[in-house]
Amino acid sequence: MRELENVVERSIIMAGDRPIELSDLPPHIQGIQKLPTQFDLPDEGIVLEDIEKKLIHRAIEKAGGNKSKAAKLLGITRRKLYSMLERLG
Secondary structure (H helix, E strand, O other): OHHHHHHHHHHHHHHOOOOOOHHHOOHHHHOOOOOOOOOOOOOOOOOHHHHHHHHHHHHHHHOOOOHHHHHHHHOOOHHHHHHHHHHHO
């Protein structure tokens, strides 16, 4: 989870006032297929924890409830996924 937070924060800094693009993400993330090339950042801001929850839930749904596969989709270990799930509730 911390890595995801760091990637999002770094990407926001790299993008500045423009939308985040794939090139703003670290190389190991850029290799993920079907990753949106930009993210909207509303003027009122975002809550990273909410985004993390949504991404995790989408990955688990896409993996048919298999947490090992969901972790792989997210580029993290199964152990890290369980840790994130526990922290996020």
